[in-house]
Amino acid sequence: MIMKIAILGTRGIPSNYGGFESFAEELSSRLVKKGHEVIVYCRKGNSSYNQNFYKGVKLIILPTIRHKYFDTVAHTFLSVWHVSFSDVEIVYICNVINAIFAVVPMIFGKKVIINVDGLEWKRTKWNKIGKIAYRISERIATVFSHIIISDSKAIQAYYKERFNKDTYFVPYGAERKTVDKAEEILKGLALKPRKYFLYVSRLEPENNAHLFIKAYEQVKTDYPLVIVGSAPYSHAYIKQLKTTKDKRIRFLGPIYGNGYYALQENAYVYFHGNEVGGTNPALLEAMVYGNCIIANGVPFNREVLGEAGICFKESDVKDLIDKINFTIQHPEQLDIYRHRAIERVKNYYNWDDVVQKYESLFRMLL
Secondary structure, three states, X not given: OOOXXXXXXXXXXOOOOOHHHHHHHHHHHHHHHOOOEEEEEEEOOOOOOOOOEEOOEEEEXXXXXXXXXXXXXXXXXXXXXXXXXXXXXXXXXXXXHHHHHOHHHXXXXXXXXXXXXXXXXXXXXXXXXXXXXXXXXXXXXXXXXOEEEEOOHHHHHHHHHHHOOOOEEOOOOOOOOOOOOHHHHHHHOOOOOOOOEEEEOOOOHHHOHHHHHHHHOOOOOOOOEEEEOOOOOOHHHHHHHOOOOOOOEEEEEOOOHHHHHHHHHHOOEEEEOOOOOOOOHHHHHHHHOOOOEEEXXXXXXXXXXXXXXXXXXXXXXXXXXXXXXXXXXXXXXXXXXXXXXXXXXXXXXOHHHHHHHHHHHHHHHO
């Protein structure tokens, strides 16, 4: 049975921003390969890609309001009205803040799924009104949706405890991409294989780049710390990060595609500091490329890593320093974690299983 599905609430594809965009690209393109018709709604100006289709996925590009508080909701508002007058059967909405608009396609007879992501109201980038809006949106999502998706069991437990609402747990997946000319890429960045620490994330306070910088500054090593990422509304925070006087710390900005894969594949240790979201795609990608990972020990990260990585006490710089020193003093132990990480993704976070779960959910709805 061919299904007609729309994904909205993200910046769009090709992915060039964060977790939801990576997810939208992987899920949509894989569903198309299985014979389904998929639309992804994209924000105007987000990408230089200007074709109508990408990997077989139809792209609908709509305008938005370029503002920290209106970017997502303005674009989703337009998207829900556009999709409501289409022949799409299933509307998959990313980001719980968009829950208020889910009633529109429901009125038009569409089946609506909301992926609530993490506990967005905990993010420091939102002011008091923004935090309240996210808390209210969580409640709205439990009413105006046919299915709620939680990408981690910790989020699933949160919705059950707070709202007595059952959600469907479907994690993200990860797949190792072939890396071309990795040696040339690293050489161009003045890096050597397995001789640098790697941090990749949006540079926002709750992703804790500052913790890793503070800890790394107190560690004795010749291996540089490479920081990859940016964020559109965190200029003051990024400026603060770059005040470090440690010349071993290098900010490379956002890197995508082959260059990103090359960095992942050749890192000595990967740092993961996210504390708010559920299952983080960047963490899964670090695992599938066989990294030894040091992660912030919040429940979401511990759930994903299991015994396949090293967790430090939540936001504890001293413990983080100890964990970094352990990897420096015991390099023979790192291959154990690298192997475990690859196997854990293969067993619990592979895309074939994820897409199959979504197909089953969509068919059940229809």
